[in-house]
Amino acid sequence: MAPEDKEVLAAIDKLALSSHKAKFITLFKDPADNNGAFLFIQAGAGGTEAQDWAQMLSRMYTRWAERHGFQCEVIEEHLGDTAGIKNITYRISGERVYGWLKNEIGVHRLVRISPFNANGKRQTSFASVDVWPDVDDSIEIEINEKDLRIDTYRSSGAGGQHVNKTDSAVRITHIPTGTVVTCQNERSQIQNKEMAMKMLRSRLYELEMQKRAEEENAALAQQKKIEWGSQIRNYVLYPYQLVKDVRTGVEKTDSNAVLDGDLDDFMLASLQKNSLN
Numbered sequence: 001m002a003p004e005d006k007e008v009l010a011a012i013d014k015l016a017l018s019s020h021k022a023k024f025i026t027l028f029k030d031p032a033d034n035n036g037a038f039l040f041i042q043a044g045a046g047g048t049e050a051q052d053w054a055q056m057l058s059r060m061y062t063r064w065a066e067r068h069g070f071q072c073e074v075i076e077e078h079l080g081d082t083a084g085i086k087n088i089t090y091r092i093s094g095e096r097v098y099g100w101l102k103n104e105i106g107v108h109r110l111v112r113i114s115p116f117n118a119n120g121k122r123q124t125s126f127a128s129v130d131v132w133p134d135v136d137d138s139i140e141i142e143i144n145e146k147d148l149r150i151d152t153y154r155s156s157g158a159g160g161q162h163v164n165k166t167d168s169a170v171r172i173t174h175i176p177t178g179t180v181v182t183c184q185n186e187r188s189q190i191q192n193k194e195m196a197m198k199m200l201r202s203r204l205y206e207l208e209m210q211k212r213a214e215e216e217n218a219a220l221a222q223q224k225k226i227e228w229g230s231q232i233r234n235y236v237l238y239p240y241q242l243v244k245d246v247r248t249g250v251e252k253t254d255s256n257a258v259l260d261g262d263l264d265d266f267m268l269a270s271l272q273k274n275s276l277n
Contacts, residue, residue, distance in 0.1 A: 018168070030209070031132035033099030035069075038202055044126030046106070046156035051084030052194070053110045053125040053240040056259060058088050061104075063261030070094035075195060076169075076184050083116070089182075089199075091134060098133040102264075103243040103270035105131050106232035114236045117178040124236055126231075134198075141201045150193070155184040172196045179203050209235075233266065248273055 028265040039061060043054035065072050070092040078086040081258065092101070107128050114123035137143065155169040169184035170192040184194040236242045241255040248269040252258050 005156050018164060021261065022269055025269060027268075028096055028099035029275070030099070030102070032135060032209070033102075034096050035098045035136070036093040036134035037098040037101050037133060038075070038199055039090040040087065040093055040130040041085070041200050042128050042130075043165070044128065046125050048082045048084065048115070048116050049078060049114060049123050050127060051080030051082075051086055052116070053084070053108075054127040055088065056110070057108060057127050057129065058085060058090075060259050060261055060263070061090070061092075061101075063262045065092050065097075065261075067261050068100075070097055074185055075199070076182050083260065091195075093134070099271075100132075100267050101131045103134045103267060103274065104129050105230075109231050109234045111234070111236045111238065123135075123250060132141065132202045135205045137201045140202070141204055143174070143197075143204070145200065147175050149175060152189060153180065154254060168192055169198045172200055174200060174204065177204065220223040245269065 009145065013261060039145075041054050041057050041061070043050040047051045059145045062072050073093070074161045075089040075091050077088045077247045080086055107126055112123060112125075112126075117123060119202065149172070151171045151173075152167045153169050153171065154167050168186075168189045169182065170189060171180065172193075173180050177228055179200065181196050181203060183196040183199065186192045186195055232247055233245050235255060235258070237255055241253055243253075243255050243266075245266050246253045248266070250266050250269045252262070254262070
């Protein structure tokens with residue numbers, strides 16, 4: 001096939017994908033759906049296994065973001081003791097990022113042969129995903145300084161001499177709600193505080209949206225909460241390959257493609273289902 005023919009086919013595929021996605025624009029109904037988002041991934045119980053799974057999820061979502069042309073920025077990361085990550089926070093920028101990601105909130109379950117077990121036993125691991133919108137200044141959120149506790153500490157991640165030797169990381173606790181946000185990857189304590197405050201505004205906005213949803217529809221509000229009992233998707237790599245969404249029933253047998261960021265079918269199915277509620 002000639003190079004120009006390949007370019008034409010690639011352009012046709014890209015146009016078909018854009019047309020397919022355009023049909024679902026009406027599903028983005030929430031006020032913050034067009035915003036960027038903060039994505040938080042946390043390993044469950046299980047040590048290295050769970051921390052490795054959290055890192056796999058981290059890669060999956062960054063690959064998904066790359067497919068859409070979104071920008072990912074690491075806000076904070078805590079590495080695992082042996083491998084993987086304990087948790088990580090991303091800021092993902094782009095059009096409708098929150099609208100796409102908001103239904104990924106919940107517990108993700110992995111079944112595989114453990115690469116960390118010498119006996120080659122099958123292992124089940126869990127990690128949780130939380131998402132909240134990156135709200136801008138057009139959305140008014142009142143925060144009383146008296147309600148905040150601000151702590152500084154030494155950054156634990158990689159980052160060179162400055163990050164490791166100064167108390168530049170910032171943790172902000174919103175006392176009335178118990179909400180805690182942290183940032184350690186900016187260059188200075190001032191920048192970390194600014195980003196942490198932005199995250200806090202976004203978290204408080206999401207909490208308010210959950211509160212309103214509870215008043216309007218208790219069942220729908222429950223879907224937005226992170227609880228270890230709220231498993232949303234199973235990723236089975238052994239004894240067969242299957243990724244299945246518990247809420248919508250959508251299945252994919254190419255688990256490698258899913259873990260490489262092929263998530264749109266799951267997200268669109270959730271959007272369609274929730275639009276009917």
